Amino acid sequence: MVSTAEPIRPPALDLSRASLADIASAVAEKRLPPVEQWNPTHCGHSDMRIRADGSWWHGGTPIGRAALVRLFSTILRREADGRFVLVTPVEKLDIEVDDAPFLAVEATSEGEGPGRTLAFRLLTDDIVVAGPANPLRLETAEDGTPRPYLHVRGPTERPLEALLNRPVFYQLADMALAEQDKLGGPLGLWSGGAFFAFAD
Template identity: 60%
Template sequence: MPESVPPADLAGLSLTEIATLVAERKLPPVEKWNPTHCGHSDMRIASDGTWFHQGSPIGRPAMVRLFATILRREADGSHVLVTPVEKLTIDVEDAAFVAVELKTEGAGKARSMAFRLNTDELVVADADHPLRIVQGEDGPRPYLAVRGGLEALIARPVYYELINLAIDEEADPIGLWSGDTFFPLDGGE
């Protein structure tokens, strides 16, 4: 199984160091595993990113990080926990992860942005990991593509940080660059 130790403090890392950590991360090849579906896991991920088992929060962050490494999104949009020998459904209320911290370097087209997820995974926004904004009844809901159809809801304070950066840069339309890709932040996907 992959290492479930959280990475070093995001604020103390350069984006180059973060990109190296992301590249070195070894995740199980869940996309290659196709065991028989065994039922429901009695687990769910709440919209705030809290993982539950049989109605109780999972209190050990290392367990959540471990389960997150075997999480997969199916073609029908459902989520499963998968190993080489079993596949169990897991309920996901909104997104599988929450982006809770932002590290940014550069400005304009030279900007790079890295996000720490609630599972301590690091994701650098680029063409393969785009940002998207969905307009909801309660305002914009920003998401970051993580892997294999899994997404992270961007926490409201992180979204405000992104908006402030875009306002400071006077971007028109309002948005930011990362990984040579422009991401509009006004909901115009």
């Protein structure tokens, strides 16, 4: 049974003031359950849903406790058929996801050009550094608007991703345009030694 007591947590990392070393330390300290190693019997539906705005709902009601959302987010997995599940060593329950299961709400940048590092804070307070293991990708929605995503974790063929919220994407777009004006080349940004294009 999951305890509903609020765990004692250190304050969320402030990306606007954090150094690259602080960010790397926060990422390294994150310990997640080994959900890819768990293969319990499927037990049905959780009656939970993650909306496109990153909010978590149960039975049609928003889950208001951030600690509970963070806990559930650590046992989230994507199956080979594309379904999302909450998994423990003894049970596996489906969960509906409207878009991406995570939402990136803050970004920070250090360096420029090929030496740049981009770090993102998710709504769940997870920190993700973009790079070869955590690529950025850009889709175009049917209405023509950009839909930027960041690989958070999971195998490449069935990743758990974060949608970048609009302010974060505009921040990146401004950086990319400024860098293109200064350095030339295609529109996009480097992070962790990888280049992520913002246009075809």
